[in-house]
Amino acid sequence: MDLRHLRYxxxxxxxxxxxxxxxxxxxxxxxxxxxxxxxEAELGVxxxxxxxxxxxxxxxxxxxxxxxxxxxxxxxxxxxxxxRAGQGKLGRLDIAxxxxxxxxxxxxxxxxxxxxxxxxxxxxHTMNKGEQxxxxxxxxxxxxxxxxxxxxxxITAELVTTEALLLAVNAAHPLASRDVxxxxxxxxxxxxLFPTGVxxxxxxxxxxxxxxxxxxxEVSQEVGDAxxxxxxxxxxxxxxxxxxxxxVLAFPGVVYRPLSDVPTPGRVDLxxxxxxxxxxxxxxxxxxxxxxxxAGLRT
Amino acid sequence: MDLRHLRYxxxxxxxxxxxxxxxxxxxxxxxxxxxxxxxEAELGVxxxxxxxxxxxxxxxxxxxxxxxxxxxxxxxxxxxxxxRAGQGKLGRLDIAxxxxxxxxxxxxxxxxxxxxxxxxxxxxHTMNKGEQxxxxxxxxxxxxxxxxxxxxxxITAELVTTEALLLAVNAAHPLASRDVxxxxxxxxxxxxLFPTGVxxxxxxxxxxxxxxxxxxxEVSQEVGDAxxxxxxxxxxxxxxxxxxxxxVLAFPGVVYRPLSDVPTPGRVDLxxxxxxxxxxxxxxxxxxxxxxxxAGLRT
DNA sequence: CCATGAACATACCTTAAAGGTATTGCTCTG
DNA sequence: CAGAGCAATACCTTTAAGGTATGTTCATGG
Numbered sequence: 114m115d116l117r118h119l120r121y122x123x124x125x126x127x128x129x130x131x132x133x134x135x136x137x138x139x140x141x142x143x144x145x146x147x148x149x150x151x152x153e154a155e156l157g158v159x160x161x162x163x164x165x166x167x168x169x170x171x172x173x174x175x176x177x178x179x180x181x182x183x184x185x186x187x188x189x190x191x192x193x194x195x196x197r198a199g200q201g202k203l204g205r206l207d208i209a210x211x212x213x214x215x216x217x218x219x220x221x222x223x224x225x226x227x228x229x230x231x232x233x234x235x236x237x238h239t240m241n242k243g244e245q246x247x248x249x250x251x252x253x254x255x256x257x258x259x260x261x262x263x264x265x266x267x268i269t270a271e272l273v274t275t276e277a278l279l280l281a282v283n284a285a286h287p288l289a290s291r292d293v294x295x296x297x298x299x300x301x302x303x304x305x306l307f308p309t310g311v312x313x314x315x316x317x318x319x320x321x322x323x324x325x326x327x328x329x330x331e332v333s334q335e336v337g338d339a340x341x342x343x344x345x346x347x348x349x350x351x352x353x354x355x356x357x358x359x360x361v362l363a364f365p366g367v368v369y370r371p372l373s374d375v376p377t378p379g380r381v382d383l384x385x386x387x388x389x390x391x392x393x394x395x396x397x398x399x400x401x402x403x404x405x406x407x408a409g410l411r412t
Numbered sequence: 413m414d415l416r417h418l419r420y421x422x423x424x425x426x427x428x429x430x431x432x433x434x435x436x437x438x439x440x441x442x443x444x445x446x447x448x449x450x451x452e453a454e455l456g457v458x459x460x461x462x463x464x465x466x467x468x469x470x471x472x473x474x475x476x477x478x479x480x481x482x483x484x485x486x487x488x489x490x491x492x493x494x495x496r497a498g499q500g501k502l503g504r505l506d507i508a509x510x511x512x513x514x515x516x517x518x519x520x521x522x523x524x525x526x527x528x529x530x531x532x533x534x535x536x537h538t539m540n541k542g543e544q545x546x547x548x549x550x551x552x553x554x555x556x557x558x559x560x561x562x563x564x565x566x567i568t569a570e571l572v573t574t575e576a577l578l579l580a581v582n583a584a585h586p587l588a589s590r591d592v593x594x595x596x597x598x599x600x601x602x603x604x605l606f607p608t609g610v611x612x613x614x615x616x617x618x619x620x621x622x623x624x625x626x627x628x629x630e631v632s633q634e635v636g637d638a639x640x641x642x643x644x645x646x647x648x649x650x651x652x653x654x655x656x657x658x659x660v661l662a663f664p665g666v667v668y669r670p671l672s673d674v675p676t677p678g679r680v681d682l683x684x685x686x687x688x689x690x691x692x693x694x695x696x697x698x699x700x701x702x703x704x705x706x707a708g709l710r711t
Numbered sequence: 712c713c714a715t716g717a718a719c720a721t722a723c724c725t726t727a728a729a730g731g732t733a734t735t736g737c738t739c740t741g
Numbered sequence: 742c743a744g745a746g747c748a749a750t751a752c753c754t755t756t757a758a759g760g761t762a763t764g765t766t767c768a769t770g771g
Contacts, residue, residue, distance in 0.1 A: 114491065115415055117758090131719065144759045146719060156491060158498030162691070163719060165767045172692055173497045180490035187486050191479035192413065192455060198472045199457030392461065393471055416729090430748065443730045445748060462748065464738040 201398025500697025
């Protein structure tokens with residue numbers, strides 16, 4: 114038995130006439146007669162009573178009609194679900210995030226993704242870079258977001274966005290009175306650095322920039338994340354370099370100032386990382402959305 | 413897409429190796445490769461990752477494997493149910509019964525039928541002969557049971573069993589003292605006759621027998637059914653001729669005696685009736701059981 | 712009562728697609 | 742580096758689905 118047999122059977126049962134059903138199926142009448150006979154022979158059952166005006170279903174035929182329609186709908190649903198899944202539109206995507214990226218870029222990106230792939234369940238995990246790589250290798254997550262990258266075999270990184278650096282400074286600090294702060298003005302000032310943890314990280318970027326500008330930063334405090342760092346700035350612990358997206362943190366007493374004369378590159382990247390061999394349509398769909406997002410930023 | 417594609421896909425998914433799956437399916441490897449490629453192309457989805465050691469399912473493939481197995485089981489159940497129905501082993505059978513047949517033959521027959529066709533739901537209706545014929549013609553029932561028949565167009569009758577006649581007599585009556593009662597002894601005795609209602613019926617058989625024996629019966633009472641008739645015998649209303657199966661009615665004060673010299677045929681039939689054009693497998697199965705039952709009685 | 716038309720069945724041919732054989736190409740392994 | 746194992750490809754064979762022509766049956770109307 115074949116899905117064709119069922120399609121033909123349903124057509125004949127609905128038309129109550131083999132000739133008309135054949136026309137509807139775009140085949141001629143004799144083959145349809147034969148297919149129905151085959152189906153009956155295979156089931157060992159009489160499905161139709163032949164009358165001079167056409168055919169009508171037997172009781173068994175009525176039963177089988179219900180079964181056939183059921184099979185048809187099960188098959189349709191199965192193919193549809195499979196195709197959705199194949200387009201990355203169905204399933205579950207585990208994503209790891211960390212640090213200041215949580216503040217602005219990730220929410221925007223995920224919102225855009227949700228619009229395109231509404232049936233994908235997104236599960237967010239908070240992990241630092243080392244944890245992300247391990248989780249990727251163990252297939253516990255499919256995507257991670259990070260600012261600083263060192264090439265890792267088997268892991269591909271893809272740039273999501275770059276952001277300018279801003280100075281977060283206490284409103285009472287003399288530098289807060291300036292609209293634009295020259296980078297060299299940071300020399301000798303106590304800095305709050307983040308994050309602690311797996312190196313290299315954003316800390317190293319900031320230190321490298323200072324050294325490019327000809328001075329060694331004075332470290333007031335190292336903390337785990339951007340939010341804590343800005344909170345310490347509000348508490349007067351010193352200055353802090355943050356990615357632009359950190360400005361969503363409106364701590365009282367903290368102002369953000371653009372910097373001038375920042376040594377190259379002067380910006381900080383946000384990248385997403387994933388297994389190089391991951392062929393999942395879910396990942397493909399997500400990466401497509403990441404690229405669309407980045408293209409949208411450029412315009 | 414085709415059920416064959418699903419069968420092949422399941423085999424490959426289970427073997428994780430196209431060559432072995434082909435052997436299991438009793439085809440060679442290249443056609444199987446092609447069928448899988450077709451399936452993937454039709455779904456627009458990659459189901460397997462080809463490795464040097466075989467193939468393994470993608471995430472989408474895993475999903476589709478579950479779907480395919482589901483479809484397979486739905487199809488299997490559908491064909492099985494249809495075949496059961498085609499053999500008269502599934503469905504509902506409405507049967508009408510009446511009179512003394514209820515007492516013994518019908519329960520035995522239905523019990524035997526239930527063993528062979530356990531999934532058929534039997535619905536019993538109590539109808540007299542006229543009602544049975546009308547209900548058959550209106551397709552409200554499929555089978556009726558009756559003792560006396562007059563040929564009816566479109567209705568076929570089939571003998572189920574014949575039973576000897578016994579005399580039901582009050583234990584205080586002089587005839588109760590005899591082991592065998594000659595039929596002529598009934599002349600002049602008051603008789604309880606049944607059933608009232610549509611003629612011809614068992615009443616007419618009894619009257620005809622009496623006239624064959626050379627006397628006209630003295631009617632003490634006519635009642636609707638055998639149970640009432642025997643109850644009246646217990647109450648001293650007279651004698652009553654009953655089919656053998658009525659002996660299950662063990663009323664106190666009533667004894668059953670065989671008769672001798674009963675005019676031919678001397679027995680009473682029980683037949684079942686059904687629409688001559690009824691091709692339902694349910695009816696066919698039931699009639700097969702009736703014939704088996706009758707053959708069993710003969711031995 | 713016969714002719715007609717509508718319907719399904721049958722016979723026979725054509726064509727599309729499933730299956731088979733031989734071979735290639737790619738990896739991993741010893 | 743050669744061989745084993747596996748999937749893919751090329752090309753042929755065979756099966757079965759589809760098409761055309763015709764037969765058979767039954768109801769209907771003149």
